[in-house]
Amino acid sequence: MTASLSPGTEIYPGPVSARPRAVVPDGAIGPTPDVEIVDVTKRFGTVTAVDRMRLAIAHGEFYSLLGPSGCGKTTTLRMIAGFEQPTEGEIFLDGQPIAGVPPYQRNVNTVFQHYALFPHMDVAQNVGYGLRQRKIRGTEERRRVAEALELVRLGGYDKRRTWEMSGGQQQRVALARALVNRPTVLLLDEPLGALDMKLRKEMQLELKALQREVGITFVYVTHDQEEALTMSDVIVVMRDGLIQQMGGPTELYERPVNRFVADFIGTSNFIEATVVEPPDEGRHVAVRSARGLTLRGRVTDDEATVRVGDTVTVASRPERLEVVPADAAAPVGAGITQINGRVQQGTYLGDQTEYRVLTEEAGELIVRHQNAAGAGGAPGVGPGDPVIVRWQRDANLVLAG
Amino acid sequence: MSAPATSVARAPEGASGVDVAHGGVRQKKDRVGSLVEGWLRGHAVLIYAFLYIPIVVVVVFSFNATDRRVTQWEGFSLKWYESVLNDTVVQGALANSLIVATSTAVIATIFGTMAALGLQRAPRWFRAPFEALTFISIIVPEIVIALATLVFFSSTFDILNSLLDLKLRLGFQTIIAAHALFNISLVMLLVRARLSGMDRTHVEASYDLYGTPWRTFWQITFPQLLPAIIAGSLLSFTFSFDDYVITTFVSGAGSTTLPLYVFSTIRKGVTPATNAVAAVMLLITLSILLIGQIAVWRNARRSGQHGAQASVAGMITEQSG
Incomplete structure (x- = not known):
């Protein structure tokens, strides 16, 4: 277990730093980030879950929000999805402010922690759910559902009941159900938490490969530093609602800026x-x-x-x-x-x-x-x-x- | 796991008398335990006998060929069914009962479900008192509800009739209203139990997948509530169908239901005809229950539920647990 702490993965291939970085400084001219979080604070009563957060999430990258429980990572995710509204500040999706826009009008999809597959629908009905809400039905729906299932290597599983499937398969269905809609950003809320160690490692690599293949921006919430190091282009380390450090896996491991990061990662x-x-x-x-x-x-x-x-x-x-x-x-x-x-x-x-x-x-x-x-x-x-x-x-x- | 023979030396505490599975491997020194167990088992048999023998007797004697002595078996015959089903009074009462029970079930199910959904969204300080009231209305003695509704109806009708020159009086509508009243609570309770046991993330997942609140309700929430709604409507139907106390208070001329009819006939003594009517009522109630059970069961099989969520009875006991 501890052996894996020293990252055999730390030698990250060059492209990570060669690609345009997400850290868009104020006033910088460049492509619009997929998600921009500007001075967002979220308070629940007297508890400040997220504290004046600033974050720009660039297109096509794999972002991880990493931190211990209660650090505000899930709250951030839920604010992007629209399940929570920021107390202060503004979130932009594709350059558009999304305050007050309900979740069902945001071009964002989530893979939930426990998948949240609909028990009364089969696999194909689950995957096609988002399409049907957008009036994509019939042959077009079937084609895209089949395509998405193919993508997560579940071709031919259309008629299966989700509760008959293994954890790993349910995970893939949840992924397909989100990806089939081609969202601007895919949000993942500790989706591998319920899987056993070996399967989790497999899924990590698979998720990363999938992300490269579809080119959709992933925002991945996790408390598992190893998971974040394995998959991410950019890791955002959070604690008590504040961003501690943000950077590629190598950078975070080789140059942690404070004791918390040095201790939390590795x-x-x-x-x-x-x-x-x-x-x-x-x-x-x-x-x-x-x-x-x-x-x-x-x-x-x-x-x-x-x-x-x-x-x-x-x-x-x-x-x-x-x-x-x-x-x-x-x-x-x-x-x-x-x-x-x-x-x-x-x-x-x-x-x-x-x-x-x-x-x-x-x-x-x-x-x-x-x-x-x-x-x-x-x-x-x-x-x-x-x-x-x-x-x-x-x-x-x-x-x- | 090791073989059970080594571990079953003592009956587990709290094991009831119906635990027959390990009977064969019991050992000598557990004689007291097996005595107790045997006694409990016999007890259970007695209880079921006590519950069901009278019903069996009623049904059996409804086929009695006798003309005079109802308790004396004189051979099998369907003549009492023939006479009962050709009796226009019974036909009328049966029709009345079906009308009342169906209307009650529909009204109680719709309003009970809506109330449950409304309460679910309400803040806690608002919800708690109403939940208490719901429970209380189920516990309140039927006779009190009967009296209260009667007083309510007659006094309001008096006022309205004299003020607006109407001709409101007791009848179908008052029976249905009174029945719906106590069955709404029941439906509410069942649906609330199911609602609070539901996974909130399914609703969020639907929102996330572009489902509007309206569509989310019909596509996600409603199908998952359906078993509770079915159970609620079935119970409402059966409770209304066999209700006597409330009905007798708020019924009027021409709205005699089957239970009222049965009660009026036994004053002249129980006849095989009465037995036949009772058997018919039993048949109707059980059929309704069976239909509901099949519906719930099919629903459960589709969404992979087991145990309590897969039966009407389970649905009912689930909320009291």
């Missing part, structure tokens, strides 16, 4: 420190921890101002750290940090072994060792052993937030 080691040298042109700073460990690293947030004396957090990913026996002759090079510690625990995870190492200078550090063939972990390292933990300077992520 696993991180955190070291509290104080800035001792101002940033250079490359925004590298020197910091010192309370226990006197000096580290250098890059400030991840380009917008943050960092001054000498500021308190920051240095994050590092477990797979960027290396653990060797204390007596090993390890060359100390420039930009390498080395500290002594003792192994508390070693957990074999198959492809990796996770060590928890207690160090004097940095507290407990999690180190992930990529296992070589035939080796059950790092050579000569076991629980209770004195070890050296070492890492390159570029593993240090200086979080200003």
